[in-house]
Amino acid sequence: MERIDTQIVVVGAGLAGLAAARELTAAGREVVVLEARDRVGGRLLNHDLDGVGVVELGGQWVGPTHTRVHAWIRELGLATFPTHDTGDALFEDRGVLRRYGGALPRLSPVALAEVAVAQLRLERMARRVPAATPWEAPHASVWDGTTLASWLRRNVRTRLGRAFFELVCEGLFCAQPQEISLLQFLAAVRASGGLEAMLETEGGAQQDRVVGGSQLLAIRAADTIADRVRLGAPVRAVAVSGDRVLVRADGVEARARRVIVALPPTLAARLAYAPALPGGRDQLAQRSVMGAVAKCMAVYETPFWRADGLSGQATCTTGPVRIVFDNSPRDGAAGVLLGFLEGDAARRLGALAPDERRALVLEAFVRLFGARAGRPLDYVERVWAEEEFSRGGYAGFCVPGALASLGPHLRRPCGRIHWAGTETAEAFGGYMEGAVLSGERAAREVLAAEPAAPVPAAQGV
């Protein structure tokens, strides 16, 4: 068991943990980051396509309002390129395929009107929800006790209208409308700049990609504090005694004055704390659960659908793949179709053997893009619920009733223990932007609580 003395321990080298560590390091503090995996980045994960480019098996997009991530991109010498967004999109409904040019598929006029009205209502309600403190919304308890499914049943009557919002819910939360409270949905909408901004590619949260893959954000950030990051060290226990914190990981123990736990709340609750955390904090963590998502990508010699005037984007009520993007590398040296399995589909197909899952995903691609889509050069995927140190994705959300009743515990420090992670963000929760914001906020808490910078006592890791 190696022993390290430092000032601040950060648990987790995802974007949130790295943001906290960078901020603290910049303020002259000694930091050690303990990371369970043998890599940094958490839910960001690059995959090298044998020389033809990089695709991301985890989070990947950056929106124009994600200002902290854009600042990192500049600082770290990275660049972005636009998500491929030209050509017609496809909409598959009960086996019938339609292509369309605008923002929305040609649903029936009634469905379209309904969707517009419902979206307006949701946006209007969302404006009444304080982004950072949704539990203070006027009808917090009622909204948190109503699932999105219940709200849709009362406010959207057409099958296609409901299907649209189901796709929206899956696409944003990797969960079904049955699982999400209206308050949690509205809070996310409010905290992310509105539904439009969340759903759009150009001008929205899917606008840009990072050249070389989004994990470079974490890799480069970690490089700037490389001697402070310890990989392969899953943290198991946090013990606070007087003004000292002892953080125990496999193979290493770190002693510090404070700790920032930069994990999703459900995973943060799996550490053993001494003394035990307050009941309210634990009950909140029990009620913050991970969405279910699998990213599945088929790789072709070229993005052949572009020649047919297709954007490669598709939404399907049929499933199991319900949302598809052209995820080809920037230079077009290969064509990549990205299919998302989300919520129930991710759970159902996540339990299958890889071959069976691949066959179902390719079958969906063939229905959309023709027989050629069935003969990829390569196929890569990641089922995030299977990942021991993520247990789902994209992010965690609060189950019905939890946010209104226990929400303040999400980021309230427990003595010398501080909480980061995109789930705790005051804005853009669930996005990379939220992760960075949350880490920087936790770092500021620590700096405020430890205003003096004692003489560094840290050793190299």
Next chain:
Amino acid sequence: MERIDTQIVVVGAGLAGLAAARELTAAGREVVVLEARDRVGGRLLNHDLDGVGVVELGGQWVGPTHTRVHAWIRELGLATFPTHDTGDALFEDRGVLRRYGGALPRLSPVALAEVAVAQLRLERMARRVPAATPWEAPHASVWDGTTLASWLRRNVRTRLGRAFFELVCEGLFCAQPQEISLLQFLAAVRASGGLEAMLETEGGAQQDRVVGGSQLLAIRAADTIADRVRLGAPVRAVAVSGDRVLVRADGVEARARRVIVALPPTLAARLAYAPALPGGRDQLAQRSVMGAVAKCMAVYETPFWRADGLSGQATCTTGPVRIVFDNSPRDGAAGVLLGFLEGDAARRLGALAPDERRALVLEAFVRLFGARAGRPLDYVERVWAEEEFSRGGYAGFCVPGALASLGPHLRRPCGRIHWAGTETAEAFGGYMEGAVLSGERAAREVLAAEPAAPVPAAQGV
């Protein structure tokens, strides 16, 4: 680090774990039970009132249909006595106190009729929910995507009618109707013999108490396998390799052929498993959360309310104490008022200093039973969310959307890892009866999977 070789390891010496261990021992298998606390019983906890009797700070009641618990009571040489249930009950609504003699307080006739109709509807729906497999109910997905709060808003219009069902929900789940799906509510009703049976004292789940306190069930059961139970050994990790399981607790490692994890799912998920558990199992565990409850008891020289013709039972819409029982020891050597804090009230008051909480509870008792109730000889309580090895009570339940989508994972074994605990019971989940049933079922799974009884390799613990 002590090393033990055995055939089966059981994690947790609550009723479920002890039931499993007894069953396996009776079948000639070598068992070791690893218990985190320095006592057995889990959520059963006796408290000795300085010689005047015993009260329970945890689960306590036994209903007439709880046949396995009654069998244990006989086998273990224990006895029951009836919960005090004579005299008038009290109903406090917005500060107005009413006493009543029947089963229901004198609500307005409209409210009474509404309650009757709604109860009938709920019972009727519950009959369509298979007790052991609620995810196979006809409208499972819709019912699981509707909170009880939403259902009540549509089906119960009077304030008092809603208040009644809110009390019911709190009383059964230690959670608000906002947190419980209709499917989870109906599943519990179905699995426990109907709402009447759950709510009644005489003839219902609160009918009897165990002489000497319910924890004696666990203590006596553990006595019968005393050399097999290891206290103060919180399990941290379970590693399966080939046909062997290694269970690592603080200070002791046990090697066996199989393990039964007899913890609430949310706590079971906090162990480190190698290999990692399937994603579906983990996602289900994330979505099974503990209710919030505090049991608060004031001790008086005598049960003075009985002389006034009061039963000591009360329900209050006012709060924070919403349900009150006469919990005096059998011989009446002392009077004990038991007030439950449940759901939001447990969370709110659970965060206060003990003195403040005590003052609020006694204030409620005074409103109900007069000034004398404000001067107890003693006051004892337990806030279960604060308990590191329970993290809430009475039991865990599945959050909206989880049961329909992930329910089968609740008790599906993961290779050599089996699941027990009242949350996994096929009937009477949440009750002591469910705990015993679940432990016995898990033991049968193990016996079926390991039909031959190899020569015992176990050493004493």
